[in-house]
Amino acid sequence: MVSVLTFIGKVSGLKAASLHAQYLEEYIALARHLDQITVVTDTVEYIPPDLPPNLTILKTPKIKIPKIYGALKILNYALPPLLKLNNIDAVYVRTFSPPELAALWLASRISGLPSVLTIGGTWLFGKPYERPSVKKALFRWILRRAAYAATRVTLYSRYMLPEVRYFIPKLDESRLRIIHNSVRVDRFRPSLPPPEQWRGRDARRIFWVGRINEGKGVEDLIYAFARVAGAVRDSELWIAGTGERGYLSYLRRKCVELGLMDRVFFPGPIPNEEVPRYMANAAVFPYPSRGGEGIPRAMLEAMACEAPVVATSVSGIPEAVIDGETGILVKRLDIEGLAEAIKTLLGDERFARSLGRRARRKIVEEFSHEVVIPQIAALLRETAS
Template sequence: MSDNIHVATFIGKVEGLKAASLHAQYFEEYLYLSKYVETLKIITDTVITNETTLPSNVEIIKLPKIGIPKIYGATKIAFYSLYPILKKNEIDILYVRTFSPPELSAIWLSKIIADLPSILVLPGTWLFGHPSESRGKEKFYRWFLRRALDHADKIVLYSRLMLPEVLLYHDKLDTTKITYIHNAVNVDRFSPHGEVSEYVINLKRDYRKCLLYVGRVNEKKGVGDLIDAFYIVNKQLNDVILLIIGSGPEKYLREITKRIKDYKLEDKVFLLGPIPNRDIPSFIRASDLVVYATREGEGIPRAILEAMACGKPAVATRVAGIPDAVINGLTGYLVEPRNPKELAEKILKLIKDDELLRKMGSNARKHIEKEFSYQVVVQSIAQLLKDLAK
């Protein structure tokens, strides 16, 4: 049942679930949101492919794109800001789910010029780099961020645990504008039942358990810590494999590959690169638990939620909003960041106990259904949009 509100939002690329990026998940989430609004305009400057039949109330607005490196950013800011202003009679509210400077500029310029209300979602606690970083580029981007935070009518954080770090970027932020709504996952697509990856099953043929990481492969995500922890695990149990799905900087990938080789784990650790989002559920179902060693700068990582929705427990670091999803001792285990030894201990505790693995996986699924599903979270977003658009 839709409410009579007209919403505009943004996305970096329209590329469907064949893509391996967050754009695919955001687009899927927007289509679910469209059930609750009269019209939804999805603004972008890049349409790669869209294999989905759009609902009749959804329109993709493809803005001009000037692909000259030195002026692309400035022209994108201009186009993204101008569209809502020029179409203010067709838009009741802006919903900003991605926060690059073009979307951020659209919030504050649309408010100043057209008095358009807006909701800004902050998906993490590293907003254009670590809080201590203050180089030219970061300063420039954070200037846009502070303008948007000041002019947004509501700011959504995934967890109360994120607030202290967010305030490091804007210590004068009006915290009365903040509301807390979790990140969300499609529990119909990510479920314990469905296709299982034959690729993973074949890899597991000679092994007992499979650990899985999905996300960016970089230092901030603690992938090196994960490799170190797996080395400890492998010394105790040599029938376990680790799959790492995701892309990262070439230099870091070379470092990780060398570390795997130095540990003589080439036949146990598999760097699979990016995989289309539509295939991720089958990889999760074929694995036994998800591991997440991120060091800092998170919200509530969607990859953890997706694995838990598929009935897999998580061993993850106690960073930002992760404890809202990974309830220590119930849906998985929490460990301190940068502590491979503790991470390995919790992994071993789970994979040595099949009944505990099954029980925590079942608890994880129930927890996601109750608090992180599209049905729960997107309805909350829709209600917030409706309240502000009145």
């Protein structure tokens, strides 16, 4: 019998525009391979009616007192593993927020519970070699404590090791395991009907979705599109997701300066259940990350939908995007190279389609829930024993 405790920022359904719904999908799939899984959260928006009987949602109190909310959340997250509720055998941290990292560290040190920590990227902890703010310095300290305490640490790709070594210099690499990020290939698939916003108007749409911030390279994408727009008259750029209001305003001003406001669209957050329809009907899915990624989920989802992908060669991205085979790779910050790659895909539909078909095949074989979730379950069973 193996009972695992894990965490999620909030429990929500696929109508929410949030990754949390997809993490819950992972836990539901994981429950099929474990005896019991307890999911700790302080926010419940919607509980799917088809939760498996061996998956329990444990809601902790949410006390929003300014300045001490974070400390209270750490305490509330740490108590279930410290008390070994539901006879848990191991702690699994999937989304690596500071409260979850602190809970793993405390449970490992005080209760001696075995644990598995997934480091999906390093963006939360700032850029390597920059002087961190007090907040990010604290995040880095908590990350190191959790990583040193964890029984096993998983990464999406060995390409992530240089950045991970920088932030966690004393990590015992004998405890490392490589397990890819994964997606639901039954939900993210090609040949879906277009979204309502795209019906009745022909255009070749370049679609991007995610957290809109500097690290994602969204500004680089806008500058690249300025070079594409003149050459491909029926092209549009769609940038979906949320971001800080000030940064979004900055990007909109850039679009005005570049004369692109009638060609660049910011639809805001898109419900999870709608995202596959956008991806399956995109002419190109660009992912110009500046670094700090693992193997980005949105990129894998687009590949599963057979959307032609162009991405920067950073972190674990080359693990999935094989240049000229499952997508096109360009250098980080290479705006001209990004623009040329997008124009290539828009100008050669046969080549773009072949990349998309090979990309989906790779996702199904290496990055699908059917392949990856059993690997996570096996590691959790091994760790618990």
